[in-house]
Amino acid sequence: QSSRQFLDSRTKYAGVYGQDTYKIKPNVTLNYGLRWEVSQPFYDTQGKIQAFVPGLQSQVYPDAPRGWVFPGDPGIPKTLAPTDRNNFAPRVGLAYSPGFSDGFLGKVFGGPGKTSIRAAYGIYYTAIEDLTLFFEVGDAPFGLFYVSPTEVYLEEPYRDRRRGNNPGQRFPFTIPPPGATGIWPQFQPVSSSPGFQVNNVLPYAEHFNFSIERQIKGSMILRLGYVGTQGHHLIAQTSFNPGSAARCLEIRQILGSDEGCGPGGQDQIYDLNGDGILTPGVDAFGTRPFSVTSGRYVGDGLLDFANNNYSTTIANSAYHAFQLSFEKRAGDLRLLGAYTWSKSLDNASGFGDTINPFNHRVSRALSSFDLTHNFVVSYNYDLPFHRLAPSRGAARKLLEGWRINGITRFTTGLPITMGASGDHSLCGCGGVDRPNYNGQPVRFFNPRASETHDYFSTDQFSEEELGVPGSASRRFIHGPGLNNWDFSIHKSTKIGEKLAVEFRAELFNVFNHAQFMNPTGNLSSGNFGRVTGARDPRIGQFALKFIF
Incomplete structure (x- = not known):
């Protein structure tokens, strides 16, 4: 069961750029420029978003689990992550048309105006998608999505059959005002609630290319090129509260395979000494590093956090490609072909991809969109039926225009x-x-x-x-x-x-x-x-x- 979800997202953007073209020689042209831009992370006008900062106690909601913080808490701006104002993006391009008219180089380049050689480099920033903020819609305490963590009674769907706990009817749900206390048992353990990493920066990419274009004969053009891209600080998902395999295996050794920890057991409470009393420091309250941060409700069997992800700018990518294309027009025939031999690597192919939380490099692999070979040819041909028809009349109308x-x-x-x-x-x-x-x-x-x-x-x-x-x-x-x-x-x-x-x-x-x-x-x-x-x-x- 879930409450209604609301999002009031906003952002601000500003950019300034300048560029110039300088002819070094009649056949050598240099383009250069610089762009500066400010792209604010999205924020919610009502502050209904959150982040996780280990050890920081919220002042907006004073008894929130330690680490669960909100805009207005110490060091937490309304955008959660600070707005970076140091985003300078230079770019430069060079174009050269060889002017050799005779000799070996004249044959290679085809004479003046037949060949163009180009090279370019640039840095390009991108905004952080609003969808990352949408991931946070309705998370605790701004919404409630409830699935009982244990078996319940059919006639009392909120009562724990094992312990008899009953937190009561949870719906309809009203967003608690800032400063509200005693509200957290209904949300615990906080889980599947992505937080926006407070150290996020603006993603950017370096683009670079080199190409040679040659007019072969008549209207045929051949292009050879190298294209490369390096992506930095790309946004992805990773767990900030992964379970500890070592702790789980330790519990399994103490309690045995039947009662001990196993797959899916990260969010259970284990009575290690078997006395039926849950004792902090003695018993195991989950296997995650932040299963318990406040410990206010462990006596009721409630952990603070289960699995939650960060939306975080830790991903990177690399793309390298050899490109070959040709273009030909001969009378009524037009032909365009392109071949690309490429490789793309990353540790997240999109901002919804999840990265290994223990070692980000382990997730580095082929991109989900990697295509080693890609050949495409397109063609169109104006059929010459009209040449068989008279200059006017119904027969010409029927035969022309195909x-x-x-x-x-x-x-x-x-x-x-x-x-x-x-x-x-x-x-x-x-x-x-x-x-x-x-x-x-x-x-x-x-x-x-x-x-x-x-x-x-x-x-x-x-x-x-x-x-x-x-x-x-x-x-x-x-x-x-x-x-x-x-x-x-x-x-x-x-x-x-x-x-x-x-x-x-x-x-x-x-x-x-x-x-x-x-x-x-x-x-x-x-x-x-x-x-x-x-x-x-x-x-x-x-x-x-x-x-x-």
Whole structure:
């Protein structure tokens, strides 16, 4: 059951930039500039957001669990993280057109005006998405989402069947005013409540490229280039309260495998001496570092915090690519092709990705959108039927204005995200559990060849040992590639000077080739290594448009 959620988000942005172009020589041009910008983190006009700062006791809500703080608390601005005003972004570009008209270099570069060589570098800042603030909507004490942590009575859905505790009816819910006390048992343990890290900074990326463009012959143009990007301080999720595997295994050794700690046991209270009395310093109140920060309600069996994430700017990325493209126009034919050979690495491919809280570098792997090879060619051709028709009349109207268009794409597949369910790492958090990998080469199969649609061999993978995260990289093998042809035919007919009729027929995946989705990468799934879905089959659509 949940209360209504409200968000009153705002932000402020300002930017100033200057740039100049300087011709070093008639065939050498330098562009340079500098941008300064201030992008304020989003804030809530009513202050209904929160952060976690270990050891800091809130003054806005004086008996909140220690560490759970709000705008207005000491050192906590309304934006939670400070607004950075030191964001200077230089950029520079150089363009050179070789002027050699004879000799070997003249042949290589084709003569004056036939070749362009360009290089550029720049720093670019980006704003932090409002969605990060939306993650915090309705978190304690500004909203209530209640699922009983233990078994309850059907007729009394809030009464704990084991201890008999009954915190009472929780809804309808009203946001408590600042200064309210005695409100926290209904929220404890505070869980699944992302906080915005108070040391966050503005994400930015370095972009750099080098390219050569050459007019080969007539209207054909060939381009070769290198493109690179380094992302810094990118936003992602990571747990600020992960369970301790060592503590869990210690409890398991004391109480045995039946009563002791195990997967999913991070938020339980363990009576280690078996006297039936919960004693701080003697018994185990969860296995997380911040399971108990205030300890006000441990006698009632209530921990302060369970698993919660930070939205934090700790992620980074790297992208490197060789790019080749060509362009050709010959009469009624226009042809454009591009090939990219690239690699993209990161430890979070989006701000919703969860990073290993113990070692951020362990999460570094192929990006979820990495494509090693990507070839795309597009073409359109004006059919010359009009040449067979008389200069006017119905026959010409019928034969003129026909064009065919197409896009063909061949790519390698997207990386497969490896994972495992069951919390064998004993972390009780995201970004940690993965299979063990023995290092042997993974074999790949044609999904069409078996009834189970196997794509990769699974005997190289095994379940994690209890308390030890798996050794497999987050992403290191790619899924099925893409082989797709889209085609259309278009007819445009003018009727007088002001009217026209257009007909279009379009076919997507014209050869109805099976474009398989990625196989399941979760070891705990019965479909591990198998393809269970495909992209759209052939789709056709037709349109008739009257223009006036």
